[in-house]
Amino acid sequence: TVVASELRCQCLRTQERIDFQDIQSLKVTPPGPHCTQTEVIAILKDGQEVCLNPEASLVQRIIQKILKTVKSS
Amino acid sequence: TVVASELRCQCLRTQERIDFQDIQSLKVTPPGPHCTQTEVIAILKDGQEVCLNPEASLVQRIIQKILKTVKSS
Numbered sequence: 001t002v003v004a005s006e007l008r009c010q011c012l013r014t015q016e017r018i019d020f021q022d023i024q025s026l027k028v029t030p031p032g033p034h035c036t037q038t039e040v041i042a043i044l045k046d047g048q049e050v051c052l053n054p055e056a057s058l059v060q061r062i063i064q065k066i067l068k069t070v071k072s073s
Numbered sequence: 074t075v076v077a078s079e080l081r082c083q084c085l086r087t088q089e090r091i092d093f094q095d096i097q098s099l100k101v102t103p104p105g106p107h108c109t110q111t112e113v114i115a116i117l118k119d120g121q122e123v124c125l126n127p128e129a130s131l132v133q134r135i136i137q138k139i140l141k142t143v144k145s146s
Contacts, residue, residue: 025101
């Protein structure tokens with residue numbers, strides 16, 4: 001598993017790319033006492049959790065895309 | 074509670090502002106079959122979950138801030 005205890009960094013390794021269609025939600029954790037790195041974890045539609053590299057441009061673009069799909073009501 | 078079943082929208086109401094220092098992590102969910110709205114849920118350091126308005130400029134700025142605190146290694 002790539003997700004370890006909540007009391008230390010959860011991402012032991014990260015990947016640079018992911019298919020947007022597979023993502024159910026993204027969890028973004030800023031650095032804190034438990035972990036000095038920003039962590040981005042994608043929860044996939046099949047329930048899997050995948051760590052993403054927050055510095056990867058594709059990852060940054062996916063987050064922008066999610067924020068831009070906000071519906072105007 | 075503001076968080077309902079995972080099978081429908083989780084945010085019944087959202088707030089426009091939050092103290093960055095209180096945030097442990099953010100969960101961002103794009104629209105899908107269960108919910109037609111983008112949802113942003115902040116998990117606070119005290120364990121509380123708070124729904125944020127993804128259209129609020131402060132919320133967008135907090136997400137940018139988290140992504141920019143990425144440490145260069």
